[in-house]
Amino acid sequence: MGRSTETFSKKEKEKARQKKKRDKEEKREERKANPTTGQTLDEMMAYVDENGNLTTTPPDPRKKRVIKLEEVQIGVSKQEALPPEEAIRKGVVTFFNESKGYGFIRDLQTQDSIFVHASGLVDQVTEQDKVTFEIAMTPKGPNAVDVKKAE
Numbered sequence: 001m002g003r004s005t006e007t008f009s010k011k012e013k014e015k016a017r018q019k020k021k022r023d024k025e026e027k028r029e030e031r032k033a034n035p036t037t038g039q040t041l042d043e044m045m046a047y048v049d050e051n052g053n054l055t056t057t058p059p060d061p062r063k064k065r066v067i068k069l070e071e072v073q074i075g076v077s078k079q080e081a082l083p084p085e086e087a088i089r090k091g092v093v094t095f096f097n098e099s100k101g102y103g104f105i106r107d108l109q110t111q112d113s114i115f116v117h118a119s120g121l122v123d124q125v126t127e128q129d130k131v132t133f134e135i136a137m138t139p140k141g142p143n144a145v146d147v148k149k150a151e
Contacts (some may be wrong), residue, residue: 076141090150095127105131105144116144123149 046054050063091108091114096103101118105126114135125131125147133144 076139088132088136089135090130090132091144093125093127093131096125096127103127105133105147112142114142114144115140116147120145121147123147125149 025101044058045058047058049055050061089109091105091107093104093116094104094113096116103116104113105116106113114133116133120133120136120143123131130150131147132150135142136145137143
């Protein structure tokens with residue numbers, strides 16, 4: 001007598017194919033029974049509430065805020081120009097990586113952290129050095145230039 005050519009794995013694969021086919025047919029029947037096409041625009045509309053959650057109820061028009069186009073900022077925020085008398089600032093080097101050539105200076109007046117690149121150094125600096133510097137505005141924000149150790 002010949003042995004059946006169907007192995008266990010072939011039978012399991014065929015069962016999986018049949019189950020997938022039945023599931024697909026059930027989903028098709030369900031879509032036919034509950035059609036979502038032909039809904040009105042109001043039925044399809046979704047709204048975002050003040051917490052950022054999706055909801056089906058429209059927002060209260062009394063809570064509407066008017067946003068001016070000039071106030072919207074995309075990208076790096078606009079930096080105010082410093083007055084000329086404040087051009088030379090004092091600060092402390094909080095971090096400097098010698099191998100990568102960059103670091104940060106904490107401005108003593110505003111307590112801002114300002115990026116400094118090795119190309120903007122006049123003297124060699126290390127962490128905790130007191131320095132004087134000038135600020136140059138770049139597209140990414142303020143950079144410290146002309147950095148010198150303070151006496």
